[in-house]
Amino acid sequence: MEPRFVTAADVARRAGVSRSAVSRAFTPGASVAPETRARVLEAAEALGYRVNRLARTLHRDRSDLVGIIGANLGNPYISAQFDALSAALQAEGLQTLLVNLRPDPRPGAEAPDLGRAVERLLEYRVRTVVLLSGAAPDELVRLCAANGVRMVLINRPAPAAGALADVIDSDAAGGGRLAARRLIAAGCRQLAVVLSESRTSAKLARADAFCAEAARAGLTVRRWTQGPNSYETGVAAARSLLAEGDPARIDGIFGVTDEIALGAMNTARHELGLAVPERLSVIGFDDAPISGWSSHRLTTVRQSLRALTAATLEAILSPADAAVSHRAIAVDLVERGSVAPARGPAPT
Amino acid sequence: MEPRFVTAADVARRAGVSRSAVSRAFTPGASVAPETRARVLEAAEALGYRVNRLARTLHRDRSDLVGIIGANLGNPYISAQFDALSAALQAEGLQTLLVNLRPDPRPGAEAPDLGRAVERLLEYRVRTVVLLSGAAPDELVRLCAANGVRMVLINRPAPAAGALADVIDSDAAGGGRLAARRLIAAGCRQLAVVLSESRTSAKLARADAFCAEAARAGLTVRRWTQGPNSYETGVAAARSLLAEGDPARIDGIFGVTDEIALGAMNTARHELGLAVPERLSVIGFDDAPISGWSSHRLTTVRQSLRALTAATLEAILSPADAAVSHRAIAVDLVERGSVAPARGPAPT
DNA sequence: CGCGGGATTGCACAGCATTGCAACCACGCG
DNA sequence: CGCGTGGTTGCAATGCTGTGCAATCCCGCG
Missing domain, CATH: 1.10.260.40 (lambda repressor-like DNA-binding domains)
Structure with missing residues (x-):
């Protein structure tokens, strides 16, 4: 029975x-x-x-399912972002269907790719696809549009003009500039920026703006690009950039992500014995919850999780025939203890 | 159009x-x-x-949807656990449908309760309900069973005998004992255990075993119970337990969760100026990724994420008519730097 | 050339719920 | 007492796919 x-x-x-x-x-x-x-x-x-909501959905023009494509869900900032977003969706009566882009560790298994992830979600007739990770090729955006599904891109490269995708971006360029100015004000002269290899334009834009602002002050920036967006990437960067006998004598590091910045800072402090912020200033981007912990006190560029979540929700709830929107999230600098005090006024 | x-x-x-x-x-x-x-x-x-998988599911006897009920998804360990589980499900061709138990912060909103969460998932005809958070009343387990849905409980209180629920438990009692023995071996005599108010028996069992083992060595344990499972709980506990002039002079703290332990340890170190592990030893439970960071180096009881995920997957994939199972996950102590070196042999 | 049999294919129903339409009921008013 | 009306309710069609059953087709063999 x-x-x-x-x-x-x-x-x-x-x-x-x-x-x-x-x-x-x-x-x-x-x-x-x-x-x-x-x-x-x-x-x-x-x-x-x-x-049976599945059967009910056969009738309705839109389902209650929101597909979220993410990766790196263990990341301190991303997990907080995902947590906030799924809770907000639920409060609106929507349901979260997750596709995890994390590679399958078993030998012989193929990495899940974004295309398949989107197809998967379309098979479940989601009403919206939210991209927290990866860069969507225009072709995928078009595929969704052909099925009447909007895409919401969070800190992702913008698709071709006219594509049916809402974009939500925190001010990467502004944040990069903020970071550069702050380090320069602290008296740092040998700057480095650490970023992961992922193609996401948001992180690239942060780094580029940082470099451009430094150039305006006559400084060149050592660019360290390698590995995924992870703590270990920051660790490896610090080891390589701050190796003994390094002629450059780096004194300011910008990690395009808090996790990267924390890896670099911790390694400098506890493994290489460099005082932060006296000998080395470090600045991050995101303001993940753990960055404020007293074990870190990382100075960082904050992108407000509340604002980000609210903007995302707004995009998801917008009527199906609404025009494509672009929402910008302001950033600001939160001062903690990982950057030396500013000497004199900040550069303009 | x-x-x-x-x-x-x-x-x-x-x-x-x-x-x-x-x-x-x-x-x-x-x-x-x-x-x-x-x-x-x-x-x-x-x-x-x-x-259209929704329509296809009308026919099949089981859907591809696995409902996961969780909360506190920003927690360093839980997010890693959720990440691993959702990736594993996906590799098996199953899809993750999430219900987030996190309370809605907006005024007037009611907290999502477990009962509604389960009903929600049943409406979507999930094939299994996985409980990462909360304690399932027998009545809910029965409700699922009435609809032919198995429940998988991870570190949750076991339901009534005969209920259709698979249980996966890490060895909470063994872990608690391990922690107590290690602190005692380090020479700690004034012990405290910090736990959250949540009713989850796993955390209670960790604390109880810790206290029992301490009692065997003739020590009594100060029990601090308050707030949710969070970093802030650890912070508050440290402030209260280690307040200046505290006659007990606590020298060993067991946090039933890494996040709690980290809050306590960081506060002792950076806010109260107490040397860890010289003046105070701290031990946690879980082995969250950040516990190994050089900024923490928390000694902790590890529950293997790999083993936990594998056991969960096995339970989910077991045939619908399989007997209810109970899987135990072994724990072990990972030594890092937050406990003073052992003096002499460990007590038996 | 006729027939048996395997491979294909379409029909129709199942599976579950929603909804337009019409039947139906009671009731009140002229 | 007849009829209109508003409220209920059931029938049947709809939305989408899966599948048992029977019809069909083609091929090879006697």
Whole structure:
């Protein structure tokens, strides 16, 4: 005896009404006599019936499913972002369907690619696809559009003009400039920027703006690019950049991500014995929760999680025929203890 | 003109075949002529068709959806656990449907409760419900069972005997003992355990075993219980337990969670100026990735994420009629730098 | 050339819920 | 007492795919 899901027909039988009546009893505003509805609800309760949303979705023009494509969900900032977003969706009555782009560690397994991830989500008829990771080729955006699904890109490269995708970007260039000015004000003269190899333009833009601003002050920046967006990348960068006998004598590091910056800072402090911020200043980007911990006190460029989540939700909830939007999230610098005090006024 | 999802009928029309043929072309092992299948696939490709899994699920006895109920997804250990689990599910062709138990911060909003979360997932006809957070009342387990859905409980209180729920538990009692022995071996005499208010028996069991083992050595343990499972809880505990003039002069703290332990350790070190491990030893539970960072080097009881994920996956994949199982995950102590060196042999 | 048999294919129904439409009920008013 | 009206309710079609069953086709063999 295998228990099956209870169906509306079961409830109808038990309540002595038609299947339609059951359906209406669960549809707010439908025309049902109060006592009929009560009888139906009672039967449903007794049987443990709930509406099958999958079947219901066959009728509705949009499902309640929001597909989220992410990777690196263990990352301190990304996990916080994902947590906030999924909670917000839920509060709106939407459901989170996750595709994790994390590579399968088993030998012989192929890495999940973005194209397949999107197709997967389309198979589930999601109403929106949110991209937290990876860069969407225009072709994928078009694929979604062809199925009436909007894409929401968070800190991702913008797609071709006219593509059906909402873009949400924190001010990467502004943040990069903020970081550069702050390090320069601290008196740093030998700057380095550490970034991961991923193609995401947001991180590139942060680094580029940092370099450009440094150039305006007559400084050149050592650019260290390697590996994924991870703590270990910061560790490796610090080891390589700050190796003993390094002629450059780097005194200011900008990590395009808090996790990278923390890896670099911790390695400098605890492994290489360099005082932060006296000998070396470090600045990050994101303001992940752990950056404020007293073990780190990382000065960083904050992109407000609240604002980011609110903008994302707004994009997801916008009507299907709304024009494509572009939302910018302001950033600001949160001063903690990883950068030397500013000497004199900040450069303009 | 609103683009709709492409259906099998559209493809059939274009390929000049019946709808059944389309269905079969997408069903491995079905009886279709090779060139028919080719024609169908070509038409599908041109139209951007993919099978509607929602409709397909109406037929199949089990869906590909696995519901995960979690909270505190920003937590360093939980996020890593969730990341690993969702990636593993995906590699098996299953899809993750998340319910986030995190309370809605907006005023007037009600906290999402576990019962509603389970009902939500049943509405989507998930094949399994995985509980990463919260304690499942027997009644909920029964509700799932009535709908033919198994529950998988991870480090959650075991339900009533005979309930249709697989249980996966790391050895909380063993871990608690391990922690106590190690602190005692380090010469600590004034012990404290810090735990959150949540009812989850796993954390209680860790604390209880710790206290029992300490009692065997003739020591009593100060028990500090307050707030959620968070960094701030550890901070508050340290401030209160280690306040100046505290007559007990606590010299060993066990945090039932790495995040709690880190909060306590950081506060002792950086805010209260107490040397760890010279003046105070701290030990955690989980072995979250950040615990190994050089800024922390927290000695902790490890529950292997790999083993935990593998056991969870095994439970999810077990056939619907399999007997209920109980899987235990071994724990071990990972020595880092937050506990003073052991003096002499460890107590038995 | 007729027939048996395997491979294909279409029909129709199943699976679950929603909804337009029409039937139906009771009731009040002229 | 007849009829209009508003509220209920059931029928049947719809949305989309999977699949048992029977019809069909083609091929080879006697």
